Amino acid sequence: MSDSWKAALQDRMPQDWSREIDIFEGQMELRRQDRLDEKVFAETRLRRGIYGQRYDNGQRHDGIETRPLDFPSGDLTKGPDTMWDAPGMQRIKVPYGGLSIAQMEALADLAEEYSDAILHVTTRQDFQLHYIHIDDTPDLMRRLAAVGLTTREACGNSVRNVTACPLAGVCRDQTFDVTPYSAALADFLLGHDDVQDFGRKFKVAFSGCEHHACALVNMHDLGFLARTREVNGEIERGFTIYVGGGLGTVPHQAQVLEEFATVDEIMPISQAVSRVFARHGEKRNRNRARIKFLVASLGIEEFRRLVREERETLPRDEAWTDWIDEVPVEWERPLRAGMALNGSDRPAGFDEWYRTNVYRQRQPGYSVITVNLPLGDITSWQMRQLADIAREYVSDNVRTTVEQNIVLRWVPDADLPALFGALKAVGLGDAGAGTIVDITACPGTDTCKLGIASSRGLAAELRQRLAVRNATMPDAVKDLKIKISGCFNSCGQHHVADIGFFGNSRRSGNHKVPHFQVVLGGQWDENAGSFGLAMTAVPAKSVPEVLDALTDRYVAERERGETFQSWVRRLGRKEVRAMFQQWTKLPTYEEKPDLFLDWGDSRSYSIGDIGVGECAGEVVSLFSIEISKAESEHFDALLALDEGDYRQAEGRSYQAMLMAARALIRTQYLDVSLEADDIVSEFRTRFYDTELFFDRYAKGKFARYLFARYASPPARNGEREARQRIEEAQLFIEATHSAEARINGVIVNPA
Amino acid sequence: MLQRIGTKLFLKEGCDPDPAALIPVMQGWIQRRQLPGLLIDVADYSHVHHGPGIMLICNEGDLSVDFAEGRPGILYMRKRKHAPTLPDGLLACVRQCLLAAELLQREDSLPGLQLDLRQTRVIFSDRLRAPNTPEAFASRRGELALFAYRLYGDASLDQVHDDPRENLAVSVVAADDHSLASLLGRTAAASVS
Known part of the structure; x- marks a missing residue:
């Protein structure tokens, strides 16, 4: 028996992959000895698919205060501000989502031994394992290499996983x-x-x-x-x-x-x-x-x-x-002969599952079935059972999807009832694939250090509520797609959903409130044919009510055959915003403390290290009043966009940025004029050069949107320029909210 | 050296704790540092069937109220290096489960939570050094017997799974009844940190 995976798998790994992993292991040792710069090692690590997780800077806000996490390796880092021992994420590439049975079983073992026995399917058809220690990664990579999987360039500045339609072929x-x-x-x-x-x-x-x-x-x-x-x-x-x-x-x-x-x-x-x-x-x-x-x-x-x-x-x-x-004429071959479903006994729940989870292939007698994974997660045990099911019905014809599911292809139709029964027995027979209950969500605040709100917490809550109502829901609602990101970075692909959400936060008195920006009217079909636009931000805890109001009204008011996108356009942004108004006015902490919590989290809401400053008083601040004017201007820009007035949309967006900047300046200097020259100059001096505006990750990114627009007005005023400016203004306003809270202090725990 | 070892104490039949109630409890443990070790975060896997439930992520190992096989229990899986001998390492794992059980039983939000303390599941999550084979079980039997004796006195050992793909797991069943207090006493010298 070998005493290391390296020795045990030497003959089963491609030689070049094996050598690359050895080199990476050597680089780890150099870093341990401080003979390799942490920045260089960080990019090296990322190119091996090893990504940081929340709290890897060695600090954690536990709901009462920010406390150090005293990892045993002390000051040793695996990148700037990233502690060696801190749990990290390992991303595994799965080109076009294609999986073999051997790969499924290897993945199950790795999740169990090095992670938390959970495999997470991503929106790029990858797998992610969380809470991994970097010391375990070389062996993990060797075990993947032995079954033809690599982590190379799964993260970092390179070519990520190449995706393809899961129905290809x-x-x-x-x-x-x-x-x-x-x-x-x-x-x-x-x-x-x-x-x-x-x-x-x-x-x-x-x-x-x-x-x-x-x-x-x-x-x-x-x-x-x-x-x-x-x-x-x-x-x-x-x-x-x-x-x-x-x-x-x-x-x-x-x-x-x-x-x-x-x-x-x-x-x-x-x-x-x-x-x-x-x-x-x-x-x-x-x-x-x-x-x-x-x-x-x-x-x-x-x-x-x-x-x-x-x-x-x-x-x-x-x-x-x-x-x-x-290139073969047929990339895949079926394991079993195709045969019609007719006459087979149908177990309870089969018909609904058949309606949503079964796709009739171009090849007669065969179907693709979707295994609907809640939040993209599957346990190691379930993956082994699924490998057994694949072995019996479809062999290696398995793929992951960008909607965080797994499909089995080439299922003979006559086998569908038995296969459904097998999936049900291991908790993988949920119906609703591709419908409103099949919600996509990025990791958000669960594990991502960029997360602002709990995208997975919200997705879990919505999935649970919608599943209860699924049987009685009108088809027009069932067929909508919901996608949720924990921040503006769109890992949950909220821009291309009928109903998208991305995490942000707002302030009420001295407390931060987790929010989600509602993004409506994105298009999934036509290869992501158009992007949705942000409507307004609502408290995270209000999202279920907002969703109900939205879908109820859509059902009540939609015209025959009218799509959600068309209905949103017909309703108009002003009306949508009016519908949401009841949720945008924030109560005080004392009036409604539950609103100040995020989904799946009992701690007082916080975003990392912000909010540890002094109390700024309970009165409504000048900043709150002035930033609301900037938001209003931004909303008018959105209306102008809807009306096709791109020049005005672009101009108002820029004006909204100036107003937000001015709101922040006036927290320090009341007499700033309304002139753009003065605002930009004061903002640059007071908040950019001092880095007060910078947040931990985006640094001065959003401020540069303002500077760039100030320096170079657009040469033309087309739709593209207007949409870009609107997005930039939205992000600038969000960043201004965050900066104000960081600078002027928010008490996040009332105790 | 085996470092991925763990133990699971099953809840008594009929005990089915509400996962949602466990999240604030475990977050409170982090705030008050109520368990040994470096406590980092709480992960919610209650949405997956027979999954790890609610998990307290720690540097040395993870503790979860686990629902694998549809049998809820308190599972501690050691991830990093442990005590110099396997019996000492396993005793430390059991002790972590027992300490968690003691805390959980004090919670008003988790009424009636009772453990089947006559049985401990030992798990080796290391397919290289401890594959799920009769030979691997036989080679560890001496160390496991010593662990079982120190935990329970008289006890029997049985390999749990036939499937060679599964982790090597061993059921340790005591000949006599034991209380939480007595097991805490018998493991007092062990610690995960």
């Missing part, structure tokens, strides 16, 4: 199966020299069709949409290539880079895009470093010219094409 509407192409590109880009010098992360997706959600190419840095064309009577495969999309704090729709690229061009074009991004992309300011900003600043025509020029100079690489002849 079996979809009734697909142009062709994108699976082999996504797998080949993921393999080509992994560790490629040209993807090592990015200023930020880079996300790639493959869609087989245009009109479903598929792989959401419109919100990706680089997206591939399957196309065919006829050449000399032959059907030729290719892709429309999109570039420069992304969610994040400021969402951008992707633009078409190439209308049709043949399959032998997807690698060289990706390589050329990577080189252009590495060469011209922002490196110093990470908040403007995603490729979407480069595409927006250059314009798609100039970006395309640079990519084509780069493409011409690339030395030919056999790897671009040597895989094409090996």
